[in-house]
Amino acid sequence: MSKQSIFGRISQLVRANINALIDQAEDPQLMLDQMVRDYTNSIADAEAAIAETIGNLRLLEDDHREDVDAAREWGEKAIAASRKGDELRTAGDASGGDKFDNLAKVALSRQISAENEAKAAEPQIAAQTEVVDKLKAGLNGMKEKLVQLQNKRSELVARAKTAQAQKQVQDAVKSIDILDPTSDIGRFEEKIRREEAVVRGQAELAASSLDAQFNELDDLGELTEVDARLAALKAGGSQSAISG
Numbered sequence: 001m002s003k004q005s006i007f008g009r010i011s012q013l014v015r016a017n018i019n020a021l022i023d024q025a026e027d028p029q030l031m032l033d034q035m036v037r038d039y040t041n042s043i044a045d046a047e048a049a050i051a052e053t054i055g056n057l058r059l060l061e062d063d064h065r066e067d068v069d070a071a072r073e074w075g076e077k078a079i080a081a082s083r084k085g086d087e088l089r090t091a092g093d094a095s096g097g098d099k100f101d102n103l104a105k106v107a108l109s110r111q112i113s114a115e116n117e118a119k120a121a122e123p124q125i126a127a128q129t130e131v132v133d134k135l136k137a138g139l140n141g142m143k144e145k146l147v148q149l150q151n152k153r154s155e156l157v158a159r160a161k162t163a164q165a166q167k168q169v170q171d172a173v174k175s176i177d178i179l180d181p182t183s184d185i186g187r188f189e190e191k192i193r194r195e196e197a198v199v200r201g202q203a204e205l206a207a208s209s210l211d212a213q214f215n216e217l218d219d220l221g222e223l224t225e226v227d228a229r230l231a232a233l234k235a236g237g238s239q240s241a242i243s244g
Contacts, residue, residue: 028160032153039149043142050135057128060121067118071111078107 081104089097 029157032156036146036150036153039142039146043139043146046135046139046142050132050139053128053135054132057125057132060125060128064118064121064125067114067121071114071118074107074111074114078104078111081107 081100085097085100085104087097088094088100
């Protein structure tokens with residue numbers, strides 16, 4: 001599986017899930033938590049796909065190593081057969097020499113076949129190794145994005161809660177503006193002023209009654225002084241008549 005197909009499929013899945021979440025989002029925290037879960041699951045899917053790709057690469061490497069080992073072994077067998085053929089020929093056994101030379105040829109043929117298979121696999125192994133390296137880098141990038149998403153989730157949740165609190169305050173302020181409790185306070189104040197005015201009127205009436213009583217005392221004092229002077233006049237007149 002290629003790098004593009006793996007991450008293409010995963011990115012399409014992630015975008016589809018995130019778009020669906022945003023479209024039906026009601027609770028920001030629940031939405032962000034679900035996004036984190038979806039992205040985490042996507043990373044798990046990517047890891048599984050990458051592990052499979054790495055596994056295929058390791059099989060290719062194993063086959064290549066076996067071909068290289070086989071080529072070496074067949075080369076060693078060809079050398080051994082050729083030497084044996086030379087020994088037999090030196091000893092005068094031409095047919096035996098030919099037999100081992102033919103075996104050397106068979107071994108060389110197997111060696112060539114193994115070498116060709118090994119060489120044919122090398123470009124595929126190189127390409128697959130590059131893909132695996134890119135997949136690993138892409139996976140590490142996804143994990144970094146997950147950390148960023150988790151951090152962003154915490155930030156956005158905090159901002160959402162702050163915005164909700166501010167909205168509640170604004171709603172409360174609007175309700176206060178609509179209710180206008182100052183108008184009730186004004187009515188209470190007017191009622192109290194009226195009660196205070198009544199008390200002042202009562203006090204004024206009480207003060208007026210008290211002044212009248214003191215005025216009566218003043219009038220009584222004046223009458224008493226008049227009577228005293230009249231008595232004095234009379235007493236003085238009587239004394240004048242006696243003297244005369």
